[in-house]
Structure formats: structure tokens, C-alpha cells
Amino acid sequence: MGGRSKLVLILVLVASAIASHILSGGAEPHIPALNPYYYDVLIGIGINIILASGLNLVNGYTGQFSLGHAGFMAAGAYASSWLTLSYGYVLGVGSWATTTAFLIALMLGGIVAALAGLIVGVPSLRLKGDYLAIVTLGFNEIIKGVIQNADAVGAQRGLGGMVQHTTFFWTFAFAAITVYVVVSLVNSTYGRGFLAVRDDEIAAEAMGINTTKYKVLAFVLGAFFAGIAGGLYAHYKQFIHPEGFNFMKSVDVVVMVILGGMGSTAGVCVAAVLLTILPELLRYVAHIESLPEWLRHVAENRMIIYSLLLIILMLTRPQGLFGAVNLKKKRA
Amino acid sequence: MSAPLLELNEVTMQFGGLKCVSELSLKIDEGELVGLIGPNGAGKTTAFNMITGVYRPTLGAITFAGKSVVGHRPYKITARGIARTFQNIRLFSSLTVFDNVRTACNMHLRHGILYALTRGPKFAEEETEIEKRVVELLDIFGLAGERDSLCKSLPYGDQRRLEIVRALATRPKLLLLDEPAAGMNPTEKVELMKLIRFTQEKFGCAVLLVEHDMKVVMGICQRINVLDYGRKIAEGTPAEIRANPKVIAAYLGKEEHDA
Numbered sequence: 001m002g003g004r005s006k007l008v009l010i011l012v013l014v015a016s017a018i019a020s021h022i023l024s025g026g027a028e029p030h031i032p033a034l035n036p037y038y039y040d041v042l043i044g045i046g047i048n049i050i051l052a053s054g055l056n057l058v059n060g061y062t063g064q065f066s067l068g069h070a071g072f073m074a075a076g077a078y079a080s081s082w083l084t085l086s087y088g089y090v091l092g093v094g095s096w097a098t099t100t101a102f103l104i105a106l107m108l109g110g111i112v113a114a115l116a117g118l119i120v121g122v123p124s125l126r127l128k129g130d131y132l133a134i135v136t137l138g139f140n141e142i143i144k145g146v147i148q149n150a151d152a153v154g155a156q157r158g159l160g161g162m163v164q165h166t167t168f169f170w171t172f173a174f175a176a177i178t179v180y181v182v183v184s185l186v187n188s189t190y191g192r193g194f195l196a197v198r199d200d201e202i203a204a205e206a207m208g209i210n211t212t213k214y215k216v217l218a219f220v221l222g223a224f225f226a227g228i229a230g231g232l233y234a235h236y237k238q239f240i241h242p243e244g245f246n247f248m249k250s251v252d253v254v255v256m257v258i259l260g261g262m263g264s265t266a267g268v269c270v271a272a273v274l275l276t277i278l279p280e281l282l283r284y285v286a287h288i289e290s291l292p293e294w295l296r297h298v299a300e301n302r303m304i305i306y307s308l309l310l311i312i313l314m315l316t317r318p319q320g321l322f323g324a325v326n327l328k329k330k331r332a
Numbered sequence: 333m334s335a336p337l338l339e340l341n342e343v344t345m346q347f348g349g350l351k352c353v354s355e356l357s358l359k360i361d362e363g364e365l366v367g368l369i370g371p372n373g374a375g376k377t378t379a380f381n382m383i384t385g386v387y388r389p390t391l392g393a394i395t396f397a398g399k400s401v402v403g404h405r406p407y408k409i410t411a412r413g414i415a416r417t418f419q420n421i422r423l424f425s426s427l428t429v430f431d432n433v434r435t436a437c438n439m440h441l442r443h444g445i446l447y448a449l450t451r452g453p454k455f456a457e458e459e460t461e462i463e464k465r466v467v468e469l470l471d472i473f474g475l476a477g478e479r480d481s482l483c484k485s486l487p488y489g490d491q492r493r494l495e496i497v498r499a500l501a502t503r504p505k506l507l508l509l510d511e512p513a514a515g516m517n518p519t520e521k522v523e524l525m526k527l528i529r530f531t532q533e534k535f536g537c538a539v540l541l542v543e544h545d546m547k548v549v550m551g552i553c554q555r556i557n558v559l560d561y562g563r564k565i566a567e568g569t570p571a572e573i574r575a576n577p578k579v580i581a582a583y584l585g586k587e588e589h590d591a
Binding site for chain 1: 385386405406407410411416418422423424425431434435436437438439441443444445447449451455458459462498499501502
């Protein structure tokens with residue numbers, strides 16, 4: 001059981017390395033051979049998988065309700081960008097040196113976000129459901145507010161000038177690691193504690209599970225990966241702005257988790273892929289010349305269609321796309 | 333005589349102006365099967381919640397195996413060797429039967445999060461060990477066939493049984509059972525009595541049983557404590573309790589002499 005998931009992880013890492021090599025056209029790693037627009041969507045998918053499966057640990061497996069995931073992402077994006085911008089040159093200019101500096105920056109981003117997660121994890125010990133959602137939402141706004149007023153990282157002007165280190169490989173390598181960590185945790189006896197906390201906190205305590213530890217751990221891990229995602233995002237887009245990490249961004253991630261099925265990593269990953277592609281697909285439909293004029297007009301209102309599709313999906317499958325898959329698996 | 337396993341010394345639990353339990357003293361020796369009975373609202377479940385750390389008693393001392401447990405978090409008390417079941421079943425409803433019991437083995441893990449992530453040979457060894465133990469327990473209680481079903485799909489009696497199995501997986505020295513016979517039919521009750529006695533003998537743990545069903549309590553308990561309005565009104569063997577006028581008064585009301 002342990003060996004297989006590790007093997008899958010290694011295979012995914014190798015596959016994304018090869019794919020990255022092909023996509024990037026080989027020698028020039030930052031000029032993708034693929035249409036840059038598609039490349040952009042692919043990177044977006046990878047980042048969303050990291051965000052959504054990290055949040056799934058908090059909202060899906062541990063049963064807490066965090067609405068502040070974009071805040072952690074911001075913490076990671078700004079911390080890592082600050083490091084590469086200020087000290088990126090320290091290790092030298094060669095490709096190995098800059099890549100190492102980038103990875104160190106990503107780790108710093110993750111750690112700063114994890115610390116933020118630790119701070120938010122504490123109220124989760126006293127609050128439940130809607131109340132916790134409001135506190136995490138507030139925390140998201142606080143992080144945004146602090147950045148908006150921190151001149152050192154560009155305040156309201158945003159922060160730019162980062163070198164584009166994020167490649168297809170790094171994005172999907174971290175996505176694979178995130179999924180691996182979440183899946184191997186929740187499938188171990190150690191990690192079943194998360195699910196026990198979700199199902200019944202009082203019973204979990206009575207069975208010797210330190211519910212405080214598990215709740216805080218879920219927040220810290222979820223935030224850590226959000227920080228990594230933020231670092232990847234910052235070093236792909238090369239420009240970040242506090243408004244990019246607002247409440248709506250948090251909601252986007254929550255929607256992926258709910259749509260995919262709380263507590264189903266497979267479902268959440270599929271939802272991350274679908275919800276990244278869907279708005280772009282509608283954009284594409286709006287520009288197909290051969291379609292009738294009215295249909296293109298309809299497709300132009302893509303955000304409305306997107307919302308409608310979400311509502312329909314939630315009405316027809318309230319447990320999420322893959323909500324039942326994990327349960328079936330257990331029965332087999 | 334050796335010190336008792338669990339000792340409550342004049343324990344009082346007060347919620348605002350309401351004294352749910354007052355000056356309750358109770359002793360349980362190792363391996364003993366003790367009953368705690370009383371009419372509705374007498375404070376039995378409150379006593380349970382104080383012993384397991386859900387509530388912190390307002391006054392008084394609770395010692396388990398010679399050490400105070402007052403003020404400790406429930407999971408720590410469980411780690412010291414007190415396990416419980418709940419009056420209204422509290423299984424982990426989205427987990428399978430196997431996982432419910434496996435979760436209770438969580439606190440015995442020698443290795444932490446890093447082992448779960450690196451999944452090395454030590455991790456595999458420990459998981460296999462836990463699996464073996466869980467299956468063994470399920471087997472003893474006749475639930476092995478339901479190993480992979482969701483616990484909420486089990487019949488009521490099996491759910492009660494599963495709660496006991498789950499509590500036993502924490503390797504308790506003292507098992508607290510809160511109304512295990514509630515909602516059972518007479519046949520199931522007989523089965524339950526056998527099961528409790530079997531548990532006490534096989535696992536060598538002391539049992540404190542809260543129960544409304546007199547047949548069950550009188551049938552298996554070595555000693556019975558009776559609570560009424562938060563006070564202990566009697567203690568003794570089943571035969572003594574049956575004959576105690578105070579107990580009869582608490583349950584049936586006082587006899588009134590008509591003029």
C-alpha cells in the first residue's frame with residue numbers, strides 16, 4: 001500500500017519532467033513551444049490543484065470551514081517574491097543557482113503561509129461552521145490589508161519584476177506532492193484522526209485523539225501548500241497585486257472543493273481542472289465564427305453561464321461530482 | 333487491600349444554580365463490574381462526563397490508578413486507560429467499521445506524521461500490526477464480516493457492539509458504558525449481558541455501567557451505586573439494592589398512608 005502511492009508519485013514527477021521538456025521546446029525553458037495561452041491554462045490547472053487539494057484537507061477531511069485560502073496564497077506569493085527579488089542573486093546567476101534560490105523562496109512562502117495558518121488554526125479550536133468561516137474570511141482580508149499598506153512589497157501598486165521560474169514541471173511536481181501528502185496522510189492510521197474530528201469531535205477525543213492538534217495541523221498543512229501555490233503563481237505571472245488574493249479567489253477554491261466532493265481528493269482535482277478550463281472554454285465558444293450570432297452573445301456572458309452551471313451541478317449532485325466515489329471504494 | 337482503580341471523592345458538578353451531582357463518592361477496583369443507576373436526570377451521564385474529562389468537576393477529586401485526572405483533556409484521560417461508549421451512539425458515521433476501530437488505535441502509534449508520509453517499512457509494519465489487532469477485535473465480537481461496511485448501515489445492536497469494540501481498541505483499564513441496552517429488545521439485552529461479562533473477563537478491564545434496565549444491571553453487576561437528584565442514596569450488591577427502601581422510594585415514590 002505504501003509502495004504503490006510512492007511509485008505513482010515518482011511516475012507523475014518523471015512524466016511532468018518529460019512533458020515540461022517537450023512543452024518548453026527543450027533548450028529555452030521559459031519560451032514554451034506550446035501556444036502560450038494553453039500553457040497559461042495548464043499552469044493555472046496545476047496551481048488550482050495545489051490550492052484545492054490543500055483546502056480539501058481542511059474543509060473536506062477535517063470538516064472545518066475555511067474561507068480564507070487566498071490569504072495564505074497571498075502570504076506565500078509575497079514572501080517568496082520578496083526573497084527572490086531581494087536575495088535571488090546571492091547564490092549566483094547560473095540556472096542551477098537561480099532554480100535553487102527559487103525553490104528556497106517557495107519553501108519560505110510555504111512556511112510563512114503555514115505560520116499564518118497556525119494563527120488561524122487557533123480560533124478554529126473555539127469556533128465551528130459559519131462562525132469559523134467568517135473568522136477565516138476576516139483573516140484573508142487582514143492579510144490583504146497588511147500587504148496593501150506594506151510599502152516594502154509595493155503596497156497598492158502591486159509587486160512585479162520576479163523572474164519567471166515557474167515551469168510546467170515545477171507546477172505539476174508540487175501538485176503531485178500535494179496530492180501525495182494529502183492522500184497518504186488521510187489513508188494512514190495517523191491521518192484517520194482528521195476524519196474522526198470531522199465526524200464526531202467528542203467521540204474523537206474519547207478515543208484518545210488530540211482534536212486540537214489535528215485541527216491546527218490541517219490548517220497549517222493546507223496553508224503551507226497554499227503558500228507554495230502562491231509562490232508558483234507569483235513566479236509565473238511575474239506580477240502580483242493584493243486584489244488578486246481577495247475573497248473571490250478564496251471562494252473559487254472553496255467551490256472546487258465542494259463541487260469535487262468534500263473529502264474526495266480525486267473529485268477535487270477533477271473539479272480544479274474543470275473549473276479552470278470552463279471559463280476559458282466559454283470564452284472560446286464566444287469566438288467561434290460559425291456559430292449563430294445569438295449563441296455567441298450568450299456565450300459572451302460566460303461568468304453568468306459558469307455560475308448557472310455551478311448552481312445546476314449543486315442541485316443535481318449536492319454531494320459533489322465525486323462525493324460517493326471514496327465511499328464505494330471502501331466497500332469494495 | 334490495594335488502592336482502588338478509580339476513586340471519586342465528594343465530587344460536585346454545578347451548572348449555575350443547578351447541582352447535577354453533589355458530593356458523589358465512588359470506588360471501582362480493578363476488574364470489577366460496577367453499576368450506576370438512578371432515575372432520569374439523577375446525574376449518571378454527568379458523572380461519566382466528569383470522569384472522562386468532558387466536564388471539570390466544580391469540587392472534589394477524581395483519581396485513576398493513583399493519579400488525579402481532574403482538569404485533563406479527554407484524550408489524555410483515554411490515554412491513561414479510561415474508555416467510554418455514548419448514550420446516543422457516536423460512531424464516526426462516514427467511516428467503515430474497520431476504520432472506526434482503527435481510529436481508536438491512533439493513540440498507540442509509535443510513529444508520527446513523517447512516517448505516514450514517507451511510508452517506509454516501519455510504517456507498513458505498524459499499519460499491518462494495527463490491522464491485525466483491529467481484525468482480531470472485530471472477530472471476537474462477530475463483526476469481522478462487516479469490516480468494510482459503513483458503520484451507519486449496521487443494525488442498531490451491532491452499532492452498540494461496535495462502540496464497545498472501538499472503546500476496547502484503546503486498551504482501557506476501565507470501560508464506561510453509558511446505557512448500552514437502550515433501545516434493545518429482550519434477546520439483544522441477554523446477548524449484551526453476556527458480551528459485557530465476556531469483555532470484563534477477556535480483557536480484564538473494570539466496567540462501570542450506567543443502565544436503566546434493571547434486569548441487565550441486577551443480572552451482571554457485582555456492586556451497584558444508586559443516584560437520585562445527584563446524590564448517592566445507596567450502594568451494595570444487587571440483592572441489597574433490591575431490598576433498599578430508599579431505592580424503591582426513589583424509583584416508585586414514597587408510600588402515602590391514606591386516612
